[in-house]
Amino acid sequence: NAGVMQNPRHLVRRRGQEARLRCSPMKGHSHVYWYRQLPEEGLKFMVYLQKENIIDESGMPKERFSAEFPKEGPSILRIQQVVRGDSAAYFCASSPIPTYEQYFGPGTRLTVT
Amino acid sequence: TQLLEQSPQFLSIQEGENLTVYCNSSSVFSSLQWYRQEPGEGPVLLVTVVTGGEVKKLKRLTFQFGDARKDSSLHITAAQPGDTGLYLCAGLITGTASKLTFGTGTRLQVTL
Numbered sequence: 001n002a003g004v005m006q007n008p009r010h011l012v013r014r015r016g017q018e019a020r021l022r023c024s025p026m027k028g029h030s031h032v033y034w035y036r037q038l039p040e041e042g043l044k045f046m047v048y049l050q051k052e053n054i055i056d057e058s059g060m061p062k063e064r065f066s067a068e069f070p071k072e073g074p075s076i077l078r079i080q081q082v083v084r085g086d087s088a089a090y091f092c093a094s095s096p097i098p099t100y101e102q103y104f105g106p107g108t109r110l111t112v113t
Numbered sequence: 114t115q116l117l118e119q120s121p122q123f124l125s126i127q128e129g130e131n132l133t134v135y136c137n138s139s140s141v142f143s144s145l146q147w148y149r150q151e152p153g154e155g156p157v158l159l160v161t162v163v164t165g166g167e168v169k170k171l172k173r174l175t176f177q178f179g180d181a182r183k184d185s186s187l188h189i190t191a192a193q194p195g196d197t198g199l200y201l202c203a204g205l206i207t208g209t210a211s212k213l214t215f216g217t218g219t220r221l222q223v224t225l
Binding site: 031033059091095101102105109 | 146148154158161203213214216217
């Protein structure tokens, strides 16, 4: 079985542009989680989604960040008007049910210049 | 506030040595996982422990969950260069949904 897929693996954006990060969960998994790993810091929870629903977005910055997990297609994490502080590795994880056993993708490394 | 503290932060040992990594918190966790992360990759799940006092073994790795479910340890016997990586503990705080709280990480390097 294919694992969690994320693309792109590397993304470079200039300040003020939009970044769109995609995550395809493992087959059979309908729960998706996004985490951010800043340089030299640990992973921090951002948002938890089920198909067409945001369950917990307590870790999402209030402005410029949004996430969706449509009925069809991958989950998308969108960052509008990126700033240098958004430079980080963004990881997606998935699980078949709401559970602690989350399987992570390889991440998208966002660099804002 | 960092809910999960790992120690040591860095560990450099020679092949064949034993080591223990600790993960401590003042919060109670309903479950706790250990992950290993290679540079440029995502965390890979090693084990999940859910019962206080539980001990799980994975080849040369032994994981223990504290009786009070506030701490955990990872012991590696006869470390090999292939064990090199960043070890992360992550817990699900009792009463929360599926939001994992990650530890600060322990970077292990095993040399020949």
